[in-house]
Amino acid sequence: MEASVNALIIINRKSRSGAEVDITEGVELLESAGFVLIQAESNSAEETAKLINRHHKNIDLVIIGGGDGSINSAAATVYKHGLSLAILPLGTANDLARSLGLPMDVLEVFKIIAANKRRKVDLGYFDGHYFFNAANIGLGVQVTHELTPEIKKRWGVFSYLRAAFAAFEDNQKFKATIRVDGTSYCVRSIQLAIGNGRFYGGGNVIDEKATIDDGVLKLYSLPPQSIWELLRAAPWLRAGKHRQLNGTFTAVGRRIEIITVPSQEIYADGEPVSKTPAVFEIIPQALNVIYVEPAGPES
Numbered sequence: 001m002e003a004s005v006n007a008l009i010i011i012n013r014k015s016r017s018g019a020e021v022d023i024t025e026g027v028e029l030l031e032s033a034g035f036v037l038i039q040a041e042s043n044s045a046e047e048t049a050k051l052i053n054r055h056h057k058n059i060d061l062v063i064i065g066g067g068d069g070s071i072n073s074a075a076a077t078v079y080k081h082g083l084s085l086a087i088l089p090l091g092t093a094n095d096l097a098r099s100l101g102l103p104m105d106v107l108e109v110f111k112i113i114a115a116n117k118r119r120k121v122d123l124g125y126f127d128g129h130y131f132f133n134a135a136n137i138g139l140g141v142q143v144t145h146e147l148t149p150e151i152k153k154r155w156g157v158f159s160y161l162r163a164a165f166a167a168f169e170d171n172q173k174f175k176a177t178i179r180v181d182g183t184s185y186c187v188r189s190i191q192l193a194i195g196n197g198r199f200y201g202g203g204n205v206i207d208e209k210a211t212i213d214d215g216v217l218k219l220y221s222l223p224p225q226s227i228w229e230l231l232r233a234a235p236w237l238r239a240g241k242h243r244q245l246n247g248t249f250t251a252v253g254r255r256i257e258i259i260t261v262p263s264q265e266i267y268a269d270g271e272p273v274s275k276t277p278a279v280f281e282i283i284p285q286a287l288n289v290i291y292v293e294p295a296g297p298e299s
Contacts (some may be wrong), residue, residue, distance in 0.1 A: 005116060006059045008038045010051055010074075012066030012090065021065065021090055026110030033114040045073030056081040061290075063113065065106075067091015068133060072269035075123060075130040079287055086113045086290035092202065093270075095133045099197035099212045101292040113290050121212045123286040124196035124268070126278050131268035132212070134200035137258070137276065138174065139191035139222070141265045143201070173224040175261045176276075180219070180253040187249045191222040194256055194280050198240075200269075205240030207250070215284040216252050223247040256280045 007030070011023065030037060038055055042048040052062055052074060062078050064071050065088035078085050088106055089097035100121075102109055124131040134140075176192060178185045195206030195218040207218035220242040222230075233245050242248045260276040267273065 005035045005061055007035055007061040007063055008051065008055045008059045009063040010040050010042050010048055012042055012070040021106060026107055029110050030114055048074050049077045052077040056083060060084060061086060063088065065090050068093055068095050068269045069271050071096055072131055072271060075132060079123065079130060084118055084288040095199040096197060098199040098203060100289060112292055117291060118288045119291050120285040121287055121289050122196055122215060123283040124217060124280060125283055126280040127274040129268060129273045131196060133197045133269045134193050134195040134206055135266055135268040135280065137192040137264045137266055138189060140193055140201065141267045174264055176221065177259040179257040180251045181255055185249065187221045188223055189221040190224050194219050204238055208240035215282060216254055217256055217280055217282050219251045219256055221249040254282050
């Protein structure tokens with residue numbers, strides 16, 4: 001490496017694998033590759049933001065070790081300071097890592113970071129909040145309510161399936177007016193998702209053609225249906241093949257306005273943000289990230 005890379009590495013010890021992960025070998029690998037590291041730990045989004053704000057003038061790369069929520073909480077601060085981002089997948093879903101084509105083995109990710117290949121990715125934005133993966137309204141929010149830390153620890157990725165069954169019992173249908181780049185649509189829905197990346201919710205695909213650098217938001221809305229209809233549709237939903245399901249509304253755009261009756265909670269990358277109405281926008285090529293290779297549509 002011709003020049004050193006000054007990087008801040010922050011580990012969220014509250015993430016699923018954060019408490020027990022040993023990064024000693026990975027740190028040594030980066031240092032041998034010419035990285036100059038500042039190491040820190042964080043237990044909250046506020047701590048993470050303070051650390052980045054404190055060190056931003058002396059670094060050009062932030063390495064976040066945690067789950068999608070931990071990484072998402074750092075997005076605004078990293079973006080504000082024009083820094084690059086690398087991630088260590090230590091959470092339950094690790095959907096951003098999937099969208100970037102990263103392996104789940106932490107040491108392998110350290111090797112990728114050491115190679116220092118970067119690409120620009122998009123950010124989703126609404127109500128002053130940035131997100132990498134997806135924002136959910138309806139069933140997806142209920143699933144997140146069911147995903148307690150205890151369930152995540154015990155069930156891992158399968159916790160999303162367990163939570164989905166529990167969430168369906170409490171889920172309520174709603175009416176939504178959706179305006180996509182100036183064109184309006186009205187739907188009845190139990191679940192509405194707006195995606196920036198490719199993956200969300202533990203490996204679900206937001207749209208089979210989606211990538212995290214395609215410059216558009218992807219939306220789908222599921223009509224009211226029984227749990228058995230939803231189970232039959234699950235393989236298509238998992239693969240992002242929403243267009244093949246009768247009654248499912250899909251759209252792609254750069255600006256999406258959503259009004260619901262009644263008002264609904266909005267979660268982004270697993271974190272509560274606001275309620276409808278809301279306007280979602282895409283910020284193309286917003287951040288430089290460390291990557292393997294672009295995660296394109298499956299063949």
